[in-house]
Amino acid sequence: MLKFTPLLLAILYAVAMYRVSAWRTKKELxxxxxxxxxxxxxxxLDRLAAALEVPQIKVYLYEVDPVNGLASPDGKVYLTRGFYRKFQNGEVTAEELASVIAHELGHVALGHTRRRMIDFSGQNALRAALAMFLSRFLPGVGVWIANTLTTLLAARMSRSDEYEADEYASALMVKAGFGTGPQKSLFAxxxxxxGARAGAMPAWLISHPKTPQRIAAIEEHEAKWGLTE
Structure with a gap:
């Protein structure tokens, strides 16, 4: 039993850190x-709601500058102040913003929002637990292995979720009568x-797929759905 104690302690530590981090995230939002x-x-928003056959879609404005959209585990959809400012300045159209909202609704509908808390709030907890456990057997390199494994796992999970949410958004945008044009033009x-320059990083370390790959995936869906000539 004693030989399993470090692992059990690491798991308990990870769970405690996860819960605290998740609470802080919810409070921040x-x-x-x-x-x-x-x-x-x-x-x-009314057209998206009609396509989903729901009375209303609520979107919340998150007061931070980075351009982003996100969905919380309780199902709320957020746009950052920075993203909304791009719309106010005319750099983003209402239809393009609708594609972002549709994407985040996809994360909610597909159950990504709760699972992604592992990445959003629990990645450090998982890293700490692995480092604590591996360092007992691999002194000096256990921390490095833990960091590498958690980064790769989180990036892979996130990229898979992004593709799925993109497909959901495409279907919703088509049903709402917008088509996929706004989605692709926003990606472009x-x-x-x-202000990102993700191309300088290895593709497998980026939490979001590269833009050309996302556009290509959308066009594959269009062909599958018979939307292209």
Whole structure:
């Protein structure tokens, strides 16, 4: 029994860290967000709601500058202030913003939001637990192995979820009458909007797939659904 004690302690430590991190994440979102009430966006939100056959879609404005959209484990969809500012400045259309909301709704509908808390809130806990366990058997390199494994696992999980949410968003945008054009046009300008230069990193370490790959996947769905000429 004693030989398993370090592993059990590592697991308990990871669970405790996960719960604390998840609580902090929820509190952060609640404290720094308000419902987005922009009449210019009501028509696209109404069309998404009609396509989903729900009375209303609520979107919350998260008061941070980075351009991003996210969904929380309780099913709420958020746009950052930075992303909303791009819309206000005319750099992003209402339809393109609708594609972001559709993507985040996909994460909720497909159950990604709870699972992704492992990446969003629990990655450090998992890393700490693995490092504690592996260092007993591989002194000096256990921490490095733990860091590498958790980074690869989180990146792979996230990329898979992104492709699935993209497909859901494409289907929803088509059903709502927008088509996939806004989704693809947003991806084409996303790197410039975010200021990211992901191409400098190995593809397998990036939490989101590369833009050309995402657009190609959408076009594959279009062909499968008979939407291309």
């Amino acid at each position: 609640n404290d720094r967000s308000t419902q987005l009430m922009d009449p210019k966006l009501f028509p696209v 300008k996303l790197e410039e909007l975010t």
